[in-house]
Amino acid sequence: MTSHxxxxxxxxxxxxxxxxxxxxxxRSRALRALSVDxxxxxTRAAPQRAGVGLPTPEGQERRSIHTAHNTESLxxxxxxxxxxxxxxxxxxxxxxxxxxxxxxxxxxVFTRHSIDDEGLPLRATVHFGQGYDNAFWNGEQMVFGDGDxxxxxxxxxxxxxxxxxxxxxVTADETKLQYWMQAGALDESISDVFGSLLKQWGLRQTxxxxxxxxxxxxxxxxxxxxxxxxMQAPGTAYDDPVLGQDPQPAHFGHYxxxxxxxxxxxxxSGIPNRAFYLAAAALGGHAWERAGRIWYETLRxxxxxxxxxxxxxxxxxxxxxxRLYGPNSDEERIVRDAWQQVGVLGVRG
Amino acid sequence: xxxxxxxxxxxxxFPGLAAPFVLDTDRLPEEEAQRLAELVRQxxxxxxxxxxxxxxRGDARLYRLTVESPAGRRTLVLSDPLEPELRALVDFLxxxxxxxxxx
Numbered sequence: 001m002t003s004h005x006x007x008x009x010x011x012x013x014x015x016x017x018x019x020x021x022x023x024x025x026x027r028s029r030a031l032r033a034l035s036v037d038x039x040x041x042x043t044r045a046a047p048q049r050a051g052v053g054l055p056t057p058e059g060q061e062r063r064s065i066h067t068a069h070n071t072e073s074l075x076x077x078x079x080x081x082x083x084x085x086x087x088x089x090x091x092x093x094x095x096x097x098x099x100x101x102x103x104x105x106x107x108x109v110f111t112r113h114s115i116d117d118e119g120l121p122l123r124a125t126v127h128f129g130q131g132y133d134n135a136f137w138n139g140e141q142m143v144f145g146d147g148d149x150x151x152x153x154x155x156x157x158x159x160x161x162x163x164x165x166x167x168x169x170v171t172a173d174e175t176k177l178q179y180w181m182q183a184g185a186l187d188e189s190i191s192d193v194f195g196s197l198l199k200q201w202g203l204r205q206t207x208x209x210x211x212x213x214x215x216x217x218x219x220x221x222x223x224x225x226x227x228x229x230x231m232q233a234p235g236t237a238y239d240d241p242v243l244g245q246d247p248q249p250a251h252f253g254h255y256x257x258x259x260x261x262x263x264x265x266x267x268x269s270g271i272p273n274r275a276f277y278l279a280a281a282a283l284g285g286h287a288w289e290r291a292g293r294i295w296y297e298t299l300r301x302x303x304x305x306x307x308x309x310x311x312x313x314x315x316x317x318x319x320x321x322x323r324l325y326g327p328n329s330d331e332e333r334i335v336r337d338a339w340q341q342v343g344v345l346g347v348r349g
Numbered sequence: 350x351x352x353x354x355x356x357x358x359x360x361x362x363f364p365g366l367a368a369p370f371v372l373d374t375d376r377l378p379e380e381e382a383q384r385l386a387e388l389v390r391q392x393x394x395x396x397x398x399x400x401x402x403x404x405x406r407g408d409a410r411l412y413r414l415t416v417e418s419p420a421g422r423r424t425l426v427l428s429d430p431l432e433p434e435l436r437a438l439v440d441f442l443x444x445x446x447x448x449x450x451x452x
Contacts, residue, residue: 072430129429130440134359136408136429143429150447161360168407179405187407215361228361242450244364262405266362 056119061103065095066125075141076125091126091156095144098162099124105163105198106170109288110296115169122166126156135161137168151223151242158218159202164195175304182309184265189272193295196231197288207280207287213237231277234270250274252310252343271342272310278338279317283331290331294321314339350374350386354442355413370446388438389416395423403428412439 056062061082067089068076080087080096087093099122106112114120124142132145135155142165144155155161168191171177177187192214200210214237215228225238225246234248248270249256255271258264276295280287297320298304304316318336325331339345355369374382389395394416403411403426412431415424427435 072433072436074430129436132429134408134410134429136360136410137406138409139404139406148447155360164360165408172407179407184405191407240365242365244366247362247364260357260367261362262358264362266360 056114056121058113058119059107060119061100061107061114062119062121063096063099063103064121064123065092065099066123067092068125068128070127070130070146072129074125074128074138074143075123076127079126089126091144091146091154094154094156095124095126095142095162098156098159099142099166101159101202102163102166102198105194105201105288109197109201109292112170115166116173120169126154135165137165137172139172142166147218147220149220151220152218153220155218158199158215160192160195160199160213161215161218162195163198164191164214167191167194170194171299174299176306177304177308178306179262179265181263181265182268183307184262185268186272186308186310186313188265188269189276190295190299192229192231192269192273193276193292197292200286201288204286206285207277207291208284210287212277229266229270229273231270231273232281234274248273250342271344272313275314275338275342275344278341279335282334282338290325291335294324294331294335297324310344314344318345350382350389350416350418352385352389352417352442353413353415354439354446356443357411357413358408359410360408365450370442370449372442372445385441388434388441389418392432392434392438394425394438395420397425400425400427402426414439414442 063082064078065080065087066076067079068074079089079092103114103122106114114122122142123140124144126144128143128145131148133148133152135142135144137143142162147153147155168187171187171190177183179187195214196210196212212232213227213230216226218228219225219238223238223243224240225243227237229246229248230237234250235246237246237248239245247256247267249268250270252271256264256267258267261267276291279294280291283290294317298313298317301316301320304313308316317339318332321332321335322329336345340347351374352372353369356366372385374385377385394414403409410429412427413424414427415422427439431439
């Protein structure tokens with residue numbers, strides 16, 4: 001265990017239960033224990049947000065899953081809200097579990113209280129549109145399609161896809177990163193990083209055990225491909241007569257200049273994705289503990305600007321590694337080395 | 350009438366799905382050409398006001414729809430959710446595109 005966060009003796013889920021159900025004194029002790037964090041943050045009273053009622057206590061999620069009944073009206077009708085039993089609809093229940101896992105991951109690993117760190121209730125709509133083959137974050141909530149059934153299955157089947165989408169909400173809350181060119185590719189990469197970490201955390205996998213794939217299981221059996229993207233080997237996830245070949249570069253020297261895809265945000269994200277993979281693999285152990293912490297603190301770093309490119313981001317990750325683990329620490333050296341291997345930082349950094 | 354649809358964005362970028370799809374009603378059976386003309390009318394492609402440019406947002410999808418007819422040429426840039434009339438037109442084109450790219 002290399003996390004620098006002081007750990008309470010009681011596991012977080014038990015503390016949460018006490019915080020919810022204990023006597024007033026037990027509750028306040030449990031809440032204090034839950035909010036302990038070694039990164040100079042303090043407990044914030046979740047401010048009341050217009051229209052959403054009482055703030056959600058820290059460590060507790062509040063989910064609502066709606067169905068659009070294959071129309072495009074949002075949010076649609078409520079199908080399952082926090083604490084309710086399974087609805088018996090795979091998409092509804094997968095979204096409910098996936099949002100819960102994402103909340104738990106961000107809370108237990110980074111002490112982040114929902115997307116905005118202020119307890120934003122998590123809302124998702126499933127069965128959006130007819131054969132709709134996409135999932136997206138619309139600025140307020142998650143939207144999942146059922147997939148066309150020919151190429152894509154329903155978008156709730158992959159935990160990393162759910163984590164990817166919700167992380168777009170986190171990134172929008174923490175940064176003003178433009179969804180365009182290198183800044184946009186960083187936005188996409190951050191979503192892949194935390195989506196993959198969520199999956200690894202759920203499976204308790206080490207960096208060496210993880211598959212580092214994004215969207216494994218999203219394709220139907222007809223598609224020749226393992227996943228939508230590979231963080232370990234960008235450009236190798238699929239090669240299919242209909243979808244074409246995975247266009248992701250693995251090295252800055254092969255950066256793709258294009259006007260499509262918002263300037264290649266889903267294409268060039270392969271470069272920072274591989275840098276993260278290389279850093280996590282070299283650090284070893286659970287990727288969310290050190291590599292994930294460094295990337296998370298970089299995401300929260302005020303120096304991260306709207307137009308931050310790969311090089312500035314790389315330097316910021318190294319600066320955060322140095323701040324968290326010490327100048328010239330293994331962590332800092334490994335992070336720099338990862339960015340050098342993908343050609344973003346020069347040998348002299 | 351000539352229609353072109355470009356679908357951009359979404360959870361991933363797939364080269365095989367990104368190519369623009371072009372449909373010329375002169376090359377369609379009469380019945381389908383009429384159906385398409387009706388969809389264009391119902392979607393008020395030429396009459397509607399220019400929609401505000403969609404925000405660039407995580408994984409949101411963009412549709413770049415161009416219709417050329419003797420009456421003129423119009424390009425609309427749209428994002429989800431679509432109005433039902435626009436959805437009907439976009440889905441008609443996407444269904445034909447799917448059929449065309451099937452190996």
